Structures are given as C-alpha cells and as structure tokens.
Amino acid sequence: MPGEGDVTNNYDLAREAFAGWGVDTDAAITALSAVPISVHCWQGDDVGGFERKSGTSGGGIQATGNHPGRARNPDELRADLDFAFAQIPGRHRLNLHACYLDTAEQPDRDEIEYRHFASWVDWAKENGLGLDFNPTFFAHAKADDNLTLSHPDAGIRDFWIEHGRRCREIAAAMGRELGSAAVNNIWVPDGSKDTPVDRMAARRRLEASLDAMFAETFQKSELIDAVESKLFGIGVESMTVGSHEFYLGYAIRKGTALCLDMGHFHPTESVADKLSAVALSVEDILLHVSRPVRWDSDHVVLLNDDLLAMAQELVFADLLPRTRIGLDFFDATISRTAAWVVGVRNMQKALLRAFLLPQARLKALEARLDYTARLVLTEEARDLPFAAVWAEYCARAEVPVGEALLGRLEAYQAAVSGRG
Numbered sequence: 001m002p003g004e005g006d007v008t009n010n011y012d013l014a015r016e017a018f019a020g021w022g023v024d025t026d027a028a029i030t031a032l033s034a035v036p037i038s039v040h041c042w043q044g045d046d047v048g049g050f051e052r053k054s055g056t057s058g059g060g061i062q063a064t065g066n067h068p069g070r071a072r073n074p075d076e077l078r079a080d081l082d083f084a085f086a087q088i089p090g091r092h093r094l095n096l097h098a099c100y101l102d103t104a105e106q107p108d109r110d111e112i113e114y115r116h117f118a119s120w121v122d123w124a125k126e127n128g129l130g131l132d133f134n135p136t137f138f139a140h141a142k143a144d145d146n147l148t149l150s151h152p153d154a155g156i157r158d159f160w161i162e163h164g165r166r167c168r169e170i171a172a173a174m175g176r177e178l179g180s181a182a183v184n185n186i187w188v189p190d191g192s193k194d195t196p197v198d199r200m201a202a203r204r205r206l207e208a209s210l211d212a213m214f215a216e217t218f219q220k221s222e223l224i225d226a227v228e229s230k231l232f233g234i235g236v237e238s239m240t241v242g243s244h245e246f247y248l249g250y251a252i253r254k255g256t257a258l259c260l261d262m263g264h265f266h267p268t269e270s271v272a273d274k275l276s277a278v279a280l281s282v283e284d285i286l287l288h289v290s291r292p293v294r295w296d297s298d299h300v301v302l303l304n305d306d307l308l309a310m311a312q313e314l315v316f317a318d319l320l321p322r323t324r325i326g327l328d329f330f331d332a333t334i335s336r337t338a339a340w341v342v343g344v345r346n347m348q349k350a351l352l353r354a355f356l357l358p359q360a361r362l363k364a365l366e367a368r369l370d371y372t373a374r375l376v377l378t379e380e381a382r383d384l385p386f387a388a389v390w391a392e393y394c395a396r397a398e399v400p401v402g403e404a405l406l407g408r409l410e411a412y413q414a415a416v417s418g419r420g
C-alpha cells in the first residue's frame with residue numbers, strides 16, 4: 001500500500017539510480033529542506049478574515065464552495081495551520097493578511113497596529129515559523145468602487161495610504177521580532193469595468209499613492225516591500241491600473257520586490273519564463289504560486305508542467321536566494337487543510353525534482369547546441385525514481401505519504417466538520 005513501503009530500501013536504490021546520472025540525492029534533500037514556503041492564511045477561511053465589521057467588495061476574487069470546517073476565528077485557523085504544518089516537511093512561513101487581526105477591538109483599516117497581530121507573532125515564535133504580511137485593500141466600504149490607491153477622491157486614497165503605511169510598520173515589527181524579514185505585498189483591485197478614457201491619470205494616482213506609502217524606510221533585514229500586478233479581475237475587465245508593465249517599471253525604479261502571481265497573466269504566458277527576464281532588472285522576487293483554470297480561479301496547485309517549469313527555473317537560474325515563494329489559492333469545495341497540505345507539498349515536490357535533475361550536464365549540452373541529447377536526457381530523466389527520494393525526505397521529517405497522509409487528512413477534516 002502506498003505510504004507503507006520499505007522507504008529505506010527504495011531510497012538506497014533511488015540514490016544509486018541518481019548517482020548514475022551524477023546527481024547526489026542527499027544534497028538534493030538538504031537543498032529542499034532549506035527552502036521555506038510562505039503558506040497563505042486565507043485558504044483556511046475562504047478569504048473571510050476576522051474583522052468585526054467588513055464591507056462587501058470582494059475585489060474580484062472569490063472562493064467558491066461550502067465545504068464544512070471553515071476556520072471561524074484566529075484560534076481555529078491556528079489549530080488548522082498547526083495540523084497542516086505537521087503534514088509538511090521542513091520549516092516554513094505564514095502569510096497573513098491584515099484582515100486576519102486578532103483582537104476584541106474594532107479598528108478600521110487605517111487604525112490597525114502591531115498589537116492587533118501580536119498573538120500571531122507569539123504563535124510563530126512557538127512554532128519556529130516566519131511571517132509575511134499583506135495590506136487588505138478589498139472587502140471594505142471604501143473599496144466598493146474597485147478603486148483604492150488610485151481613487152480620484154483624495155480622502156479615499158489617503159485612507160488606503162494610511163492602511164498600507166501601517167501594514168509596513170506591522171510587517172517590519174514582525175520581521176524584527178522573528179529575526180527574519182517579512183515580505184509586505186501590495187495588491188490592489190483597482191481597475192475599470194469598461195474602457196477608461198484616462199488611464200494615465202489613474203496610473204499617476206497609483207504611483208503617487210505608492211510613493212507616499214513607501215516614504216518611510218526600513219532595514220531590509222526586517223521588511224521587504226513587494227508589488228503584485230494583475231491582468232484583469234471580475235468587475236475590472238477592461239483595465240487594471242496596477243498592470244504588469246506598471247509594476248515591473250515601478251519595482252525597477254523604486255527597488256521593491258516584484259510579485260508574479262501565476263494566475264495574473266494571459267493563460268498562454270509562462271511565469272517560469274518571466275523569472276530570468278525580470279531577475280536581470282529586479283533584485284527580489286515574490287511568487288504567488290497558483291493555478292488558473294481559464295481565469296484567475298486560484299485552484300490548488302498541482303504537480304503539473306507549469307509548476308515543474310517554475311521550480312526548474314528557480315533552481316537552474318539560481319534564483320532561490322532572492323525569491324520568496326508564497327502560495328495563493330483558495331478552494332472551499334474540499335477540505336481546506338488538505339488544500340494547504342497538497343499545495344505546499346506539490347511546490348516542494350517540484351523543487352525536489354529540479355534539484356534532482358542533472359543540471360550541469362543539460363546546460364553543457366545546450367551550450368554546445370546538442371538539442372537532441374538535451375531532449376533525450378530530459379525525457380529519460382522523467383523515469384527516475386523521484387518518489388523514493390520524496391518519501392525518504394518525508395520519513396526523515398516524520399510526515400506521512402500516500403494512504404497514510406490521506407488517513408490523517410480525513411481524520412482532521414472529520415474532527416472540524418462540525419464547526420457551525
């Protein structure tokens with residue numbers, strides 16, 4: 001039965017098989033164990049958050065489904081995350097949105113402070129996790145026009161600038177407290193349903209608001225600012241103010257990290273291909289690993305060609321030291337904890353496969369234009385026993401694989417499905 005096989009024996013055979021290709025499996029496991037994945041809190045409750053008052057505007061993003069077991073408060077969300085992290089090998093990070101504050105108070109977005117998130121920091125410390133952060137520029141009455149930082153009304157812009165400014169302070173304090181820089185990622189839903197006539201004015205307003213928000217400087221050891229582009233969203237089909245070109249230019253000029261979300265481009269565009277291109281001009285990269293199905297649908301990531309290509313680029317182009325890997329999907333039709341576990345493990349499996357490829361040999365073949373040998377070896381390498389190396393890594397980390405994993409996921413889901 002999968003998950004109960006002879007892991008050690010399988011691994012010994014796999015180690016030999018990879019050694020025949022000049023690949024060191026133990027080095028690959030060590031490399032993988034050093035890559036943290038930033039796990040998005042919002043998969044746990046369908047992007048709801050824990051504010052006591054919230055607006056209706058969803059910013060064009062939506063979790064669909066009504067599977068039982070949604071976390072209803074910070075304690076339930078942390079319990080779900082504890083469970084999920086226990087099924088995932090390695091040490092990771094939690095990516096928190098500002099609307100997931102943990103307080104009996106009712107601060108508006110422009111009033112939030114570090115103390116409203118202190119319980120998350122305590123929990124992260126206890127569990128050896130890093131934290132990342134995001135201002136929440138949606139689900140609020142002042143975002144109901146699908147305009148925030150680029151709104152023509154200066155009062156609304158100022159409200160959101162203050163929110164973003166406070167989020168940077170909070171993220172920097174988290175980074176300081178945990179001794180690991182927090183990424184604070186800016187995504188705004190701003191755009192236009194129908195064809196606008198003054199795109200330039202909207203983009204100038206967004207740029208000026210970002211500049212105001214980023215005015216205060218922080219140590220890079222505490223805070224990494226990131227900006228996230230998007231092609232379009234529901235309700236903003238004709239123009240997104242923060243398009244890819246807008247933010248690529250902004251990140252280059254202002255020195256922020258660039259966030260590439262796999263769901264935010266035309267379906268035939270490859271984010272894997274973009275990595276090396278933007279890396280020549282941008283120092284830090286943030287990934288939102290997602291799976292668009294026909295649109296930015298945010299499905300759970302599969303171990304598919306897109307993910308394998310992304311991981312291979314990160315490893316082969318040596319981009320891992322300056323890339324933060326975050327996940328961004330939300331599926332409410334399945335167990336939310338299972339969604340996390342499957343998504344994170346798939347990202348790790350993709351990276352492991354990349355570490356296990358005969359990189360130097362393939363690059364040498366390409367450099368001497370031997371595309372035939374490159375093709376043959378790339379295809380033959382697909383038959384190597386990657387699964388045995390993954391199972392060994394999981395065994396060393398004492399996390400389950402196969403049927404054993406399914407059993408744990410089902411048992412946890414059964415335990416939480418009675419939540420109201």
Ligand SMILES: C[C@H](O)[C@H](O)[C@@H](O)C(=O)CO
Binds near residue numbers: 047097187261
């Ligand atoms: C909740 C996130 O901030 C959001 O998903 C954003 O990153 C995004 O990708 C919007 O489409």
Ligand SMILES: [Mn+2]
Binds near residue numbers: 187288328
């Ligand atoms: Mn995203």
